[in-house]
Amino acid sequence: MRRIVITGMGGICALGHNASDIWQAMTEGRSGIAPLQHFDSSLMRGSPVGAEIADFEPLAFIDEARLPFLDPLAQYALVAANEAIQQAGLEFRNERAARTAVVVGTGSAGEETRDGLYRKLYAEKSGRFHPLGIVRIMSSAPCSQISMAHGITGPTFTVASACASSNHAFAQAAMMIRAGLVDTAVVGGTEACITPGVMQAWEAMRVLAPDTCRPFSSGRRGLVIGEGAAMFVLETLEGAQARGATILAELAGVGMSADAGDIAAPSDVGAAAAIQAALNDAGMQPAEIDYINAHGTGTVANDSTETRAIHNVFGEHAHRLAVTSTKPMHGHAIGAAGALEMIAVIGALRHGIVPPTLNYVAPDPACDLDYVPNEARAMTVRAALSNSFAFGGLNAVVAVRKAS
Amino acid sequence: MSNVQQEVSEIISKQAKIDISTIKVESTLKDLGIASLDAIEVIFDIEEHFNITLPNEDVNFESGTVGDLTAAVERLLAQKSADS
Numbered sequence: 001m002r003r004i005v006i007t008g009m010g011g012i013c014a015l016g017h018n019a020s021d022i023w024q025a026m027t028e029g030r031s032g033i034a035p036l037q038h039f040d041s042s043l044m045r046g047s048p049v050g051a052e053i054a055d056f057e058p059l060a061f062i063d064e065a066r067l068p069f070l071d072p073l074a075q076y077a078l079v080a081a082n083e084a085i086q087q088a089g090l091e092f093r094n095e096r097a098a099r100t101a102v103v104v105g106t107g108s109a110g111e112e113t114r115d116g117l118y119r120k121l122y123a124e125k126s127g128r129f130h131p132l133g134i135v136r137i138m139s140s141a142p143c144s145q146i147s148m149a150h151g152i153t154g155p156t157f158t159v160a161s162a163c164a165s166s167n168h169a170f171a172q173a174a175m176m177i178r179a180g181l182v183d184t185a186v187v188g189g190t191e192a193c194i195t196p197g198v199m200q201a202w203e204a205m206r207v208l209a210p211d212t213c214r215p216f217s218s219g220r221r222g223l224v225i226g227e228g229a230a231m232f233v234l235e236t237l238e239g240a241q242a243r244g245a246t247i248l249a250e251l252a253g254v255g256m257s258a259d260a261g262d263i264a265a266p267s268d269v270g271a272a273a274a275i276q277a278a279l280n281d282a283g284m285q286p287a288e289i290d291y292i293n294a295h296g297t298g299t300v301a302n303d304s305t306e307t308r309a310i311h312n313v314f315g316e317h318a319h320r321l322a323v324t325s326t327k328p329m330h331g332h333a334i335g336a337a338g339a340l341e342m343i344a345v346i347g348a349l350r351h352g353i354v355p356p357t358l359n360y361v362a363p364d365p366a367c368d369l370d371y372v373p374n375e376a377r378a379m380t381v382r383a384a385l386s387n388s389f390a391f392g393g394l395n396a397v398v399a400v401r402k403a404s
Numbered sequence: 405m406s407n408v409q410q411e412v413s414e415i416i417s418k419q420a421k422i423d424i425s426t427i428k429v430e431s432t433l434k435d436l437g438i439a440s441l442d443a444i445e446v447i448f449d450i451e452e453h454f455n456i457t458l459p460n461e462d463v464n465f466e467s468g469t470v471g472d473l474t475a476a477v478e479r480l481l482a483q484k485s486a487d488s
Binding site for chain 2: 046204205206210221262263264265
């Protein structure tokens with residue numbers, strides 16, 4: 001089977017506008033969570049918080065001619081993809097262009113554009129819409145824009161599975177490379193849904209924390225929405241070695257499952273099935289894993305269910321794992337979650353530092369693993385898992401190994 | 405039984421499709437087998453019916469009882485009539 005390596009990484013979120021700034025913030029345990037700034041949130045209960053991107057000047061990253069076509073959803077995706085592709089040192093000419101895929105996970109669509117148009121229609125009673133509404137809103141805009149900007153002509157599409165979208169995207173890209181359909185893929189996730197309509201809908205589900213995100217801790221009160229994108233270049237080990245590329249990590253396996261249960265409540269059985277499937281696909285024993293970047297949303301249900309799933313798969317080894325959620329730093333970026341969290345996983349593998357679980361106040365008996373509370377830890381990480389478990393019971397886990 | 409409690413019970417009974425006689429003042433939504441999004445829908449129906457906004461503090465799906473919920477609704481209705 002063809003082995004797959006990661007040779008480029010890019011990102012943007014509340015922690016920074018490139019992957020190295022994001023990683024630096026993760027090791028320092030900085031949080032991007034703050035009171036909402038993007039819009040007037042006075043119709044929401046209390047004083048809502050989010051992990052918003054600040055001080056972002058799109059023209060510093062994106063051509064003036066291209067920008068009018070882009071909702072922030074595609075802007076973030078393009079910023080991250082440009083960085084990843086530049087780091088990989090690839091240009092997409094001739095056969096390379098046709099044998100490269102672009103797969104982007106996203107949970108929603110161009111929400112800022114959508115919200116703006118609907119405000120015009122319902123509040124201002126105006127039917128004169130900007131003509132670029134559709135091409136900004138469509139959930140496939142980010143992958144189209146990446147393919148157009150870089151001349152990539154292979155299989156290009158969006159994957160949507162709510163909070164697991166990024167990890168499902170990694171799986172699709174990996175399977176296409178293994179199947180020999182392509183040799184290279186630009187893959188990741190993007191989300192830009194901190195808009196009045198979407199946030200009001202989240203609040204109505206009563207899953208948003210009124211204070212902050214404190215995964216696995218007693219006193220946790222829910223999730224905090226984030227935004228951003230992270231993109232990666234995947235290629236075959238053989239191809240990367242042949243061109244002398246720097247290998248950041250090996251994408252060793254993917255595992256997917258569906259709970260076939262509740263539309264919102266998570267299932268430890270479904271989560272464990274995806275974790276086990278990722279280990280099986282990677283040909284790894286549980287004891288080979290040192291770190292899990294957990295889904296760890298900070299809801300009462302997710303964190304205890306995820307803990308049980310880890311116990312079910314890892315048995316005795318569960319207590320030797322470092323299990324952290326980086327969501328208190330970058331927020332829950334829904335369709336971009338797994339991609340942003342891959343920055344943490346790659347950093348842990350490369351630099352021997354596990355980012356902490358911030359805002360941890362005290363143990364919860366239902367969450368009894370080592371969550372590396374509040375401060376990063378220096379430790380060797382040989383291999384790691386990244387968990388994503390979505391509403392609707394859609395689970396996807398990626399297994400990543402240190403570059404050898 | 406107060407009118408508010410009667411109306412709250414009717415909403416729960418309708419949403420959860422359970423006999424209203426099984427709903428006691430000390431029942432929690434959990435006791436009544438109402439979990440996850442069903443519980444959140446019950447709260448939403450109560451908010452719509454009384455035109456009030458129940459803060460998260462008044463909504464405890466694990467241990468909050470029909471009596472607690474009724475008390476929260478009565479408090480918010482009293483506030484609303486005091487404000488108007």
